[in-house]
Amino acid sequence: MFRQVTLDVNEGRVMLTGSVEKPETRVEAVRLAWQAAGVRQVIDEIQVTDQSGIISGMQDSWIANKLRTKLMFDGQIKNINYTVEVENGVVYLMGIAQSQDELDRVIATARDTNDVKKVVNHVLLKSDPRRNSQ
16 A cells, blocks of 8 residues: 555645555555654545556656756755655645745746646745644
């Protein structure tokens, strides 16, 4: 199960991505994520589908690497503050944006990357009060 699910952590926020075939597997992954010390939020982006495969996985890796490279070489983006995951052509973003302009630029870059079907944003602004809660 856990080879199919990717876990990213940022300031107590846990984002789960990947594909599983059974809804029960998704529920179990979320339950386990909540058990870790210091978890303040679990973002469940696990897809329940039997559509994932080798071709899709290679395509997703290509998209993720291309997007990470674009962000790295964009001087107006602090790319180290972002996590990029791709599953079945859907880009999931998580991290801390320095400003709304930077975040808009990251989202636009993701949308403009070939073969991206959708962009899901879980990035917080540096000034977001939710970062300091708990």
